[in-house]
Amino acid sequence: MARITKRRTLAVAGALAVAALALAGCSGSGSDSGSDGDTLKLWHYESEDSAMGKAWNEAIKTFEKETGAKVEFEEKSFEQIQKTASQVLDTDAAPDLMEFNKGNATAGFLASTGLISDISDAVDEYGWADKLAPSLQTTAKYSEDGVMGGDTWYGVPNYGEFVGVYYNKDAFAAAGLEIPTTYDEFVKVLDAFVAKGITPLAEAGAEYPLGQLWYQLALSKADRSFVDDYQLYKNPVDWQGPEISYATDTLKEYVDKGYIAKDVSSVKAEDAGVSFINGTAPIFVSGSWWYGRFVEEATGFDWTMTAFPGADLSLGSSGNLWVVPENAANKELAYKFIDITMRPEIQAIIGNNGGLPVAADPADITDAKSQELIATFNGILDDDGLSFYPDWPAPGFYDVIVQELQGLVTGTQDAETTNANLGAQYDEGTADFR
Amino acid sequence: MSVLTRAESAARAETGATRADGRSRKARTKLPPEEPAIPQRKGGTAGYWLYLLPGFVLLLVIIVIPLIFNVYLTFTKWRGVRSPEFIGLDNWAKVFTDEDFWTSFVNSIWMVVAMVVLPTIIGLVVAALLFDVVGRKFGGKVGSFLRATYYLPQILPIAVAGIVIGWIFRPGATGAMNQLLGVLGIPPVDWLGQMPSALLVLMAVLVWVQIGYPIVVFMAALQRVDPELYEAAELDGANWFQRFSAITLSIIRPEVFVVTLTCTIAALKVFGPVYVITQGGPAGATLVPAYYAYTEFFTKRNIGYGATIATVLTILVVIVSIIFIRAQSSLERKERAGL
Numbered sequence: 001m002a003r004i005t006k007r008r009t010l011a012v013a014g015a016l017a018v019a020a021l022a023l024a025g026c027s028g029s030g031s032d033s034g035s036d037g038d039t040l041k042l043w044h045y046e047s048e049d050s051a052m053g054k055a056w057n058e059a060i061k062t063f064e065k066e067t068g069a070k071v072e073f074e075e076k077s078f079e080q081i082q083k084t085a086s087q088v089l090d091t092d093a094a095p096d097l098m099e100f101n102k103g104n105a106t107a108g109f110l111a112s113t114g115l116i117s118d119i120s121d122a123v124d125e126y127g128w129a130d131k132l133a134p135s136l137q138t139t140a141k142y143s144e145d146g147v148m149g150g151d152t153w154y155g156v157p158n159y160g161e162f163v164g165v166y167y168n169k170d171a172f173a174a175a176g177l178e179i180p181t182t183y184d185e186f187v188k189v190l191d192a193f194v195a196k197g198i199t200p201l202a203e204a205g206a207e208y209p210l211g212q213l214w215y216q217l218a219l220s221k222a223d224r225s226f227v228d229d230y231q232l233y234k235n236p237v238d239w240q241g242p243e244i245s246y247a248t249d250t251l252k253e254y255v256d257k258g259y260i261a262k263d264v265s266s267v268k269a270e271d272a273g274v275s276f277i278n279g280t281a282p283i284f285v286s287g288s289w290w291y292g293r294f295v296e297e298a299t300g301f302d303w304t305m306t307a308f309p310g311a312d313l314s315l316g317s318s319g320n321l322w323v324v325p326e327n328a329a330n331k332e333l334a335y336k337f338i339d340i341t342m343r344p345e346i347q348a349i350i351g352n353n354g355g356l357p358v359a360a361d362p363a364d365i366t367d368a369k370s371q372e373l374i375a376t377f378n379g380i381l382d383d384d385g386l387s388f389y390p391d392w393p394a395p396g397f398y399d400v401i402v403q404e405l406q407g408l409v410t411g412t413q414d415a416e417t418t419n420a421n422l423g424a425q426y427d428e429g430t431a432d433f434r
Numbered sequence: 435m436s437v438l439t440r441a442e443s444a445a446r447a448e449t450g451a452t453r454a455d456g457r458s459r460k461a462r463t464k465l466p467p468e469e470p471a472i473p474q475r476k477g478g479t480a481g482y483w484l485y486l487l488p489g490f491v492l493l494l495v496i497i498v499i500p501l502i503f504n505v506y507l508t509f510t511k512w513r514g515v516r517s518p519e520f521i522g523l524d525n526w527a528k529v530f531t532d533e534d535f536w537t538s539f540v541n542s543i544w545m546v547v548a549m550v551v552l553p554t555i556i557g558l559v560v561a562a563l564l565f566d567v568v569g570r571k572f573g574g575k576v577g578s579f580l581r582a583t584y585y586l587p588q589i590l591p592i593a594v595a596g597i598v599i600g601w602i603f604r605p606g607a608t609g610a611m612n613q614l615l616g617v618l619g620i621p622p623v624d625w626l627g628q629m630p631s632a633l634l635v636l637m638a639v640l641v642w643v644q645i646g647y648p649i650v651v652f653m654a655a656l657q658r659v660d661p662e663l664y665e666a667a668e669l670d671g672a673n674w675f676q677r678f679s680a681i682t683l684s685i686i687r688p689e690v691f692v693v694t695l696t697c698t699i700a701a702l703k704v705f706g707p708v709y710v711i712t713q714g715g716p717a718g719a720t721l722v723p724a725y726y727a728y729t730e731f732f733t734k735r736n737i738g739y740g741a742t743i744a745t746v747l748t749i750l751v752v753i754v755s756i757i758f759i760r761a762q763s764s765l766e767r768k769e770r771a772g773l
Binding site: 086399 | 604605606625734
């Protein structure tokens with residue numbers, strides 16, 4: 001009797017265990033992919049009122065009208081796609097078309113793992129390469145190891161971005177100063193503002209702006225081969241070499257001389273931008289992504305934006321990419337949608353709303369402020385000046401740069417140690433791609 | 435001391451804890467004669483296992499299997515997709531020489547101070563004051579109201595609290611704290627941007643968040659105390675501190691152990707406040723192991739190394755728990771032996 005009870009107990013236990021495991025195992029699968037040949041499943045993370053959001057809404061209308069297919073759009077957040085894409089793309093829940101961050105650690109990583117499709121044939125068929133400047137193509141093409149600048153197309157960008165300098169023209173006029181055109185003039189302006197008791201540069205050490213200024217300073221002493229070494233791993237980077245030493249020493253000098261506030265290390269990007277909008281800081285070195293917001297909000301004074309003075313190279317790249325997951329059910333529809341987003345009328349929407357279109361007809365850009373921005377961007381493209389961002393080469397290098405530069409500006413470590421620490425982390429993080 | 439002995443004897447008699455040596459299993463499971471025994475089926479206790487099975491299965495699926503997989507990952511290099519690559523003990527060799535890991539480890543000690551030592555001490559004093567002084571002079575309702583007030587930060591989501599705290603300690607003249615200092619003529623401080631203020635602010639926030647938990651637990655424990663004990667002690671001429679140390683502390687010692695253990699585990703695993711307030715900065719000054727493991731997992735995609743840090747943390751938590759539980763048992767044995 002006891003034996004039978006025990007056996008029955010074990011049988012029930014086994015059944016329960018199998019049921020629980022089955023439940024646990026099934027939780028991630030079995031969802032409907034939602035693709036039936038007439039539906040394009042689309043994910044992107046641009047807000048509805050941004051330049052890209054407006055352009056892509058229009059593209060969806062055109063697409064549905066022309067193809068008769070339905071777009072099943074799911075709004076995602078940047079973080080959501082960044083952190084979970086690799087898991088989702090491996091399942092049948094993958095979308096047909098997705099916006100994704102460009103660079104080695106992001107799109108390059110997905111390309112190297114085979115989770116996104118090689119779209120070289122579609123690029124040839126639709127002729128997208130002819131519409132994209134060479135430095136914009138770099139971030140769309142990857143090698144087998146996921147290093148950008150390779151020969152296989154994995155994505156298509158619709159827009160671009162770059163880092164320049166925003167100047168409060170009214171504050172300059174009030175101080176009797178001119179907008180600088182050379183680096184020497186730039187430094188003189190900084191000194192003049194400090195002499196008047198104004199901290200000239202809006203900066204943020206807790207997030208990306210300080211790291212971008214640091215890399216821009218390195219670029220002002222660098223040439224294309226430095227960028228290729230740093231971003232494309234052509235040769236080892238000398239972390240105590242002239243470019244990086246200059247950048248780190250000069251950044252420290254900026255803090256010591258009062259060009260940047262002493263308490264910069266805990267300031268966030270938003271606060272730095274707002275201090276420019278409020279007119280507190282007359283100069284802000286940051287990206288074109290602020291442009292539309294400044295048009296809307298920095299209305300109390302006249303302002304302008306130029307490329308960083310005295311530098312042939314600027315931070316910047318194509319914008320985020322359209323990528324087609326390997327598990328996409330409707331790749332052909334995805335290519336058709338990308339093609340529509342490259343049309344002049346859709347590109348013009350980007351351009352007229354504060355974005356930087358990559359294939360717009362200049363005649364379609366009607367807004368004067370947008371024309372100024374696009375002209376500056378085109379100037380950088382003509383010089384092959386886009387040099388990407390400092391955190392791109394290695395996954396997690398963004399946090400490393402923030403932490404190390406915080407150490408520098410708070411005085412807890414000197415420039416040489418900062419460079420050495422950055423170099424050690426860069427070498428460790430890039431070892432997989434070399 | 436005679437007061438204490440009387441109190442303990444009374445408490446023991448009431449709860450039926452009559453064991454003298456604390457070892458005899460028989461004595462522990464023996465039911466008082468007036469309680470009817472649960473009828474046993476023939477065939478022993480095998481049938482009862484059926485009721486425990488769902489729990490065991492869930493334990494297996496949610497805890498044991500992921501734990502084993504996590505330990506397996508510590509011997510691999512893995513970027514989160516495709517197959518992990520076996521690399522032996524490399525991650526373990528790295529974790530013991532990794533400066534950032536040791537920094538995070540040292541910071542954990544500060545987290546223990548902020549989440550265990552200070553809240554427990556303050557909680558003890560506040561709970562005793564609320565129960566012994568406020569409760570008696572102003573009535574139970576005032577005590578309960580104040581207890582709820584202290585507990586409020588525990589209810590507030592840390593993400594919300596983090597935004598408010600970030601605003602209070604914002605650098606320059608725009609932060610609330612710096613504005614307050616400005617009124618007093620003190621120049622602004624970069625609270626979260628330098629050491630040691632960043633760590634101190636984080637610790638202060640943790641004390642504020644944590645304080646309500648020990649107060650609520652200790653006040654519940656104090657309900658067991660017969661008010662006559664305090665009155666008797668008062669009549670014997672004991673002052674507040676003597677009553678606190680002889681009556682309050684002795685009676686709620688088991689709760690102090692529970693609070694200390696649970697808070698120590700929470701302090702070793704702390705993540706949320708660091709994530710929302712400092713992100714481990716400035717320059718790694720507030721890095722803690724859980725946040726470090728998170729960055730290795732999700733931003734650097736060093737899944738194997740992140741798993742190693744998480745495993746070290748798990749081992750540490752288990753060791754601390756064993757030490758606490760053993761210390762508690764040994765103290766209880768000593769007390770019983772003293773009877």
